Amino acid sequence: VAEPDLVGRHVVISAGGTREPLDPVRFLGNRSSGKQGYALARTAVARGARVTLVSANTALADPAGVDLVRVGTALQLREAVLKAAADADAVVMAAAVADFRPAEYAGGKIKKKDGQEPAPVTLVRNPDILAEISADRAREGQVVVGFAAETDDVLANGRSKLLRKGCDLLVVNEVGEAKTFGSEENEAVILSSDGSELAVPYGPKESLADVIWDQVAPRLAARRA
Numbered sequence: 001v002a003e004p005d006l007v008g009r010h011v012v013i014s015a016g017g018t019r020e021p022l023d024p025v026r027f028l029g030n031r032s033s034g035k036q037g038y039a040l041a042r043t044a045v046a047r048g049a050r051v052t053l054v055s056a057n058t059a060l061a062d063p064a065g066v067d068l069v070r071v072g073t074a075l076q077l078r079e080a081v082l083k084a085a086a087d088a089d090a091v092v093m094a095a096a097v098a099d100f101r102p103a104e105y106a107g108g109k110i111k112k113k114d115g116q117e118p119a120p121v122t123l124v125r126n127p128d129i130l131a132e133i134s135a136d137r138a139r140e141g142q143v144v145v146g147f148a149a150e151t152d153d154v155l156a157n158g159r160s161k162l163l164r165k166g167c168d169l170l171v172v173n174e175v176g177e178a179k180t181f182g183s184e185e186n187e188a189v190i191l192s193s194d195g196s197e198l199a200v201p202y203g204p205k206e207s208l209a210d211v212i213w214d215q216v217a218p219r220l221a222a223r224r225a
């Protein structure tokens with residue numbers, strides 16, 4: 001049985017991966033399944049939190065007892081997370097948010113034409129939601145947690161990302177085609193803005209979720225006191 005250490009807390013979790021449409025039938029997407037974010041939502045409910053789960057393009061069963069908000073694109077995810085974060089004690093950005101979106105959306109399906117090269121796709125930057133929330137906390141003492149999926153120089157990239165984003169905790173994991181994404185298990189290092197680093201061994205995403213809440217809960221208690 002979980003410790004009820006999140007009773008009275010509102011936590012916002014983003015999960016899944018955004019899809020950035022090119023035309024009505026095509027999008028730029030990523031491999032995130034949403035399983036880690038959903039595990040965070042279930043474990044937070046078990047620890048007594050009120051949970052808002054902002055879910056981008058997942059195919060998972062709705063967790064019991066959460067406010068579920070479904071979104072598609074990074075801009076929609078930003079709007080939903082900022083709205084929910086206005087009265088949140090903690091925000092955990094587990095979603096894989098597209099860094100770029102197509103500059104233009106074709107209202108009709110893009111057609112191939114005989115003898116013609118395809119038109120290049122121009123991309124524009126999406127806003128960095130995690131950096132924005134970290135810089136502009138809706139509540140004093142709000143705890144902000146980010147994720148970083150890296151393929152190379154995992155820890156070095158994680159440390160610089162923690163500084164760049166300005167969040168309190170950054171959960172760093174190594175990803176590859178057959179690693180992490182869609183898997184039931186995960187391994188990670190949790191980097192903290194206080195300089196501490198916690199290695200979490202390979203195991204169920206629920207276990208990593210509980211270790212993350214173990215890090216968040218005392219930070220909330222310290223800030224309220």
Ligand code: C5P
Nearest residue numbers: 093095097126127128129130146147148
């Ligand atoms: O920069 P990178 O995409 O590796 O950072 C990952 C972290 O930043 C994740 O927590 C993700 O949810 C968040 N993010 C975001 N807005 C973006 C891109 C990433 O909030 N546009």
